Each structure stands twice: as C-alpha cells, then as structure tokens.
Amino acid sequence: MLRRNQSYQRVGIPTALLSYIILGAGAVIMVMPFIWMASTACKPPIELNKIPVKWLPDNPVCGDNLDLLYDNSPRFNRYLLNSALLTIGRTLGQLVTCSLAAYGFARYRFPGRNIIFALCLALLMVPFQAILIPEWMLLKRLNWLNTFQGLIIPGTFSAFALFLLRQAFMQIPIEIEEAAVIDGANPLQVLWNVTLPLSGPALAAFAVITVQAAWNEFLYPLAIANTPDTRVVTIGISLLQGERRTPWNIIMMGSLLATLPMLMMFLLLQRYFIAGISASGVKR
C-alpha cells in the first residue's frame, strides 16, 4: 500500500503524552496480577500478611515454596503431565481429523456436502455447558469417565478448527494442487505435500489457539476426569485453593507453574495468537 503523508494521523506531543499515561495505567492493571502472583510465590509465610502490601519479597524463598507445593500436592507433576497429554493429544488429533475434513470440504464435491458442513457449523452455536450433562452420560455409557480416552478423544473433533483450516485451504490456488494431481499424487499426498506446507501460518494460528484452550480447560475435565490419576493442572490448582489451610504462597507457586508455559508460548508466537484470535472472532 502506498504510504502517504497522513497529516490527520500525526500525533502531537500532548496527545502522545496523554495516550502514554492512559495506556501505561491500563498496562499496570493488566500486568499487576502476574507480578503479584510471582512475588507471592516467592514469599516466606511471615511476609504474606504484611500491611502495607509488599510488592517484592524481602527474603525470596522460591525454591522452598516449590518444595512446599509438592508437600501440599504430591501429585502436582502428574497433573502437569496430564495437562500436557490432553494438550498434545487434542492438538494432534484435531490436526489430523480437521485438516482431512477441511480439505474434503474445500476441494471435493459430494452429495450433501453443504448440509453436512452447515450442520458442523451449527454445533459452534451450542454452548458447551448445554451439552455437558449429556456428554457425561455418553462417556459414562462408554465407560470412559475418568479415563484418558474420555479426557482426550472427544476433543479431537472440532467444528472450529474445521472452519479455520477450510478457509485457509480455499485460499491456496487450486492450480498448484492440480499440478500435483497430474503428476500422479493421490488426495492424501496432495494434502500432505502441497496444501499443508502452503498453509503454515494458518496451521500455526490453529495450533496455538488449540494448545492454549486445551491447557487452560477446566469444566470439561472437572466433570469427566476428576481422579488423582487423570486430573489436569487447572483442577490441581483449584483443589489447592479450595483448602482454606493452603497458604497463598503455595497456591501462587502452583498457579505460576501452570501459567508460565502459556505465557512463554505467547511471547514466542505472538503473531499467530493474534491471527488466530482475529479469525476466531470474525467467525463466531
């Protein structure tokens, strides 16, 4: 696009200053809980109940508090691992089922295609809470309650990812795929060798959104798989929190461990997050 001298856009010093002050104040409120979380996680018990509030611990005891977390919640690593399993399983599963389906819907004609696609999209309008109880009943019938297949498999099918990937695949010039077909590639080979490699940014956006949602999932695992072996880390934290005798520094240490992976992923892959969020917003 042509860059012109857009005089209306020029920001004078007073406006810029005022903007910075407002944005800065907002940013402080947005970031304050993270600082408070990290700072509390490293405080010794005596410093928890200090008034006025201490923003930084006088005697940081991060390591001790980490040990205390495992005293309070011996299976916390197990919960972290379960969250990782849920996240990886769901993301890889959706990648397979949804990219196949998205490719089928984007490139192939078959009877009932539009109706089936519309039905899938209609599922997006159903709030999860509305089907939580029937979902529980279904998994109970399958004997999948409190199992890893119950935790992971239903989430490997997604209407949202289907929609997102179909949009991305449709933007690839069909001529490139046709060239591969003429060279004798079957549809799966075309998808794997041509379409997927050309959809990098869309796949990355899909992946970060799915990973983030799966790692932070709470209600579904709470209802479906709340046992010591299958618990995910969000449930682990809420259990710590529910016990009134768990001190705040321990709870904050647990929250910090659960939050850090997503914060780091976000800082590294920020633009894919933004792209994914914009796509999900435009869609829903």
Next chain:
Amino acid sequence: MVASVFSSALKLLGTTPLSRRKAMWGMALVAPNVLGLMFFFGIPVLIAFWTAFQDWNGIKPAQYAGFEKFELMQDDPYFETSLKNTIVLTLYTVPAGTVLALGAAVLLNQPLRGRSFFRTLYFLPVVTSTVAASVVWTWIFQPRYGIVNSWLEPLGYGETKWLTDPDYILVPIAAVAIWQRLGFNIVLFLAGLQAVPSILHEAATIDGANRWQRFLHVTLPMLSPTTFLVVVLGIISSFQIFDQIYVMTSRYVPGGVRHSASTLAYYLYERAFTGSDFGYGSAIALVLFGLILLVTVIQLSLQRFWVYYESNEG
C-alpha cells in the same frame, strides 16, 4: 431392484467415473471429523432435550418427569438468583469491557512508539488460564491482606468482604472476566480500526473536523460491525462464565452465600454433579441454551438494520 437402487445411488455420486471417484474421496476425507463431531457433540445435543424431561440421579434408571423440572424452577429461589446473576454479570462485564477495549484500541491505533509492547501486555491475560487468573484475583480481593482492600483503606472501604458478602461478590467475578477478555476485544477493535479507509479521515479533516468529531462521525460508524461483534460475543461468553465462580468461591462458600455468585452455568453444574439431579441440571442447561440462541437470533436479525457494512474495497 437392488441393482437399480444401487445404480441410482451411484448416479447421485456423479455421472462420470472420475466425478464419482472424487465424491468418494471427499466423503472419506470428511468422515472421521464429521462422524466424531456428530457422535460426541451432535448426539449430546439431542440427548439434552431428553434428559431435561427426566428424573435421574445418575445411578438409578431415569424416569419420565414431564415438565416437572421446569415447574421446579418457578419456585426455586436459587434458580431465580442464578438467572438474575447471569444477566447482572452481563451488564457488569459487556458495556465496561467494550468501552475500555474501544478506548485502548483507539489509543493503540495511533502511530506511537512502543504500541506493540502495550498490545502484548494487554493480551497476556487472554492466554492465561481462567483458573489461575481467578486464584490470583481471589488473593488480590482477599479481605484482610489483599491489595484491593489495602488500596481502599484510605477511602474507608478497607473491610469489604468481596467474596463472602452477597452484595459485592459479583464485583470481583466481573473484574476477572473484564480483565481477561479485554485483550481479545482490543484485537478485534484494532482489526476493525485498520479497516477504516483513510480517505474518510482525510476528507473529514479537509472539512475541518477535529479529532473528536472524526472519532464520533467517522470512526464510530465505520466500526459498528466490530462493536456489534464484540458486544454479541461478550454477551455469549458472559452467559457461560463458570471457572471464575467455581474457583473464587470454593475457598469460602461454594457458589457464594445463598448462591449469591451462582449463574445458570454454575447452578446447572452444581445441581447435576454435586446435587445428583441430572434432570434439573439439564432443564437449566436448556434455559441457558435458549438464552444464547435468543441472543444469536437477535444478532442475525438486528445487524441488517443498524450495522454499517463497507463494501470490500481498500
């Protein structure tokens, strides 16, 4: 006979062998996801309409209960509280969340140094788990040693029992919801702002419009599709607030004193999974579903009237 059915089914797939083959491929490709979706999500939607009319404690066989569960709602004060709280939380979170995000997005849309840094900071809560966020905010709103009350101390509100007093309990819950959603709304607004054609601003400037007038008469009208989207998505998501309520009240009185923090989403979970009344839980779920459907229908019918859509041109 069988052969003719078979051949007409084959015709449906396509008239040439090639198109038939492509149709088969298409169906094979979509089958895993479509069947999975229908099995794990489509069937539960159908079951949802059935369980709402059953009496079932999760163990004994279900019994048909007719509209009993819906009648139960009418004299259940906790249901009334939950319904009211669902609406009140929406009123707390959506207008504030929308206006704050719009303001931040307008500021961030200026050519300021370091604006991507601010955008990053505003977005951090979006990627944080609601559970972890709720835990931290519970600590922030803790009555004796929490930050909020230490700030309110000089104003004489230093003793407010945010998470146990029914009059205040929705405030911290709404605060977390607004805080967590702000970055998401800002991203949507920024995308909307960038789509406003600069020529309109130039024309308005030539006509002598100042910054505020341009905001009022150019930016806001051009942004109406985005605003509409932010509001509708905000309403739908506020109807589904659950994690905050569950986590922030679990340390004190789950669901709040006299269910003062309960919403439909929370109450249906509680009735079904701790109260073992799956029929009642399902009936509440249907009410929630109906409310969200209503918002969606209003969205689809209203947007034609007052939202200004620009044609696709840069």
